[in-house]
Amino acid sequence: MGREVRRVPVDFDWPLNKVWEGFLSPDRFDETPCPDCENGYSPQAQNLYDLWYGKIPFDPASTGSTPWRHDSPAVRAFAERNLSNAPDYYGTGESALRREAQRLADLFNAGWSHHLSQEDVDALVAGGRLYDFTHYVVPGKGWQPKDSVVTPTAAEVNEWSLRGMGHDSINAHVVIKARCEREGVEDTCSTCKGHASLEKYEGQRAEAEAWEPIDPPTGDGWQLWETVSEGSPVSPVFVTADDLAGWMSAPERGDRWVPGDVARKFIDDGWAPTGVLTPGRGYQSGVEAVGWDN
Ligand SMILES: [Zn+2]
Known part of the structure; x- marks a missing residue:
């Protein structure tokens, strides 16, 4: 995240904003x-993958699931959100709502990911997935397991998959792998x-x-690097920390301007040994506040 200060040779000459070559895995490893x-995936698993994402025709009945309808409450709620977010696009009123709900139902019926079987759900729970059902959040402590784990039903999980983020690619993988195992095929x-x-x-x-990765050479110079990519220099090399601080707080830096005292503190704390400021250090927020995280 953000920026770090590196001590490099005063004559270090690597193009600005170009990732340092030592940080990049060489092409010969491609x-x-x-x-x-x-x-x-095996051909069978690939087929399941394509069913999961609806890349090939999928039938909800194949997993014992019921097709979504325009009037399924979860589908209707989804359509209502779409209409209220973009009424100019979707239109308003019952017929627009019904049209959008039908479009969504067709979309959700086209893939396995919204039509899991109970065995699929069991595999996800066994694989430590579905935290929304098996865990709860304790402020300051994060996810904690529920005392008694009640395995959600397939219907509950399928409805959940229409809200929020739904299943990620890890869930897809867990379900596909488990089904291959049940069917006795290689995955x-x-x-x-x-x-x-x-x-x-x-x-x-x-x-x-x-x-x-190989770090850039070290030396007596002071240089600002961005760490959003693998890492590239973003300032000239300066002979002193004060010069770098002066450059960072020069008015002509526009929205990248940093107050002089913040710049100096950033440099004093930020150059060694790891050089990366963490949010816990407190200075980064000041840096981000003036647009450095762009
Ligand atoms: Zn292969």
Whole structure:
């Protein structure tokens, strides 16, 4: 997040806003895409993946689920939210509401993700998913497990999936994997063993895993870096911390201007050893307040 100060040689010369080469995994680690899969799944699992996202025709009856209708309460509530958020687009009144609700119902009926079976739900609970049902939030402590876990019904979970964020890709993976297991089929691509890519030469993957980023050289200079990407310099190299603070608080920096005392404190605290300011340190909020997080 944000910015850090690095001590680099005074003559350090790396282009501004260009990620330092040592931070980037070299191209030689790029593998060949697997010819037999797109994301590491077996053909059967890929088929389930496509059903999950409605990329191929899906029938709610196949999981014992009931199709959504325009007058299903959760669908209607969703349509009401859409209408109230953009009445100019969706129109107003009962016929507009019904039209939007039907569109949504058709959309939700097109994929498995809104029509889980009880076995799918059981797999998610067993996989530590569905926190909304099995956990509750305690202020300051985060998610805590409920004392007695009651497994939600498929209908409850399917209705939940129409609210908020719904299922993420991890849930999709857990459900697909569990169904493959129940049906006794392999879930990973046998060609690439689930990597979705093949090594260009033996040992390439091990080399890539052993690779570690290399920091820029260190020296007596002072330079501001952004850490939003892997990391790139955003200021000239200055000989003294005061010079860098002066640059940071120069009026011509517009919305990136930082008050001189904040800049100096940021530098004093921010250059070593890790150099990254955390929100807990208190200075970043002052920095963000003047537009640095852009
Ligand atoms: Zn593959």
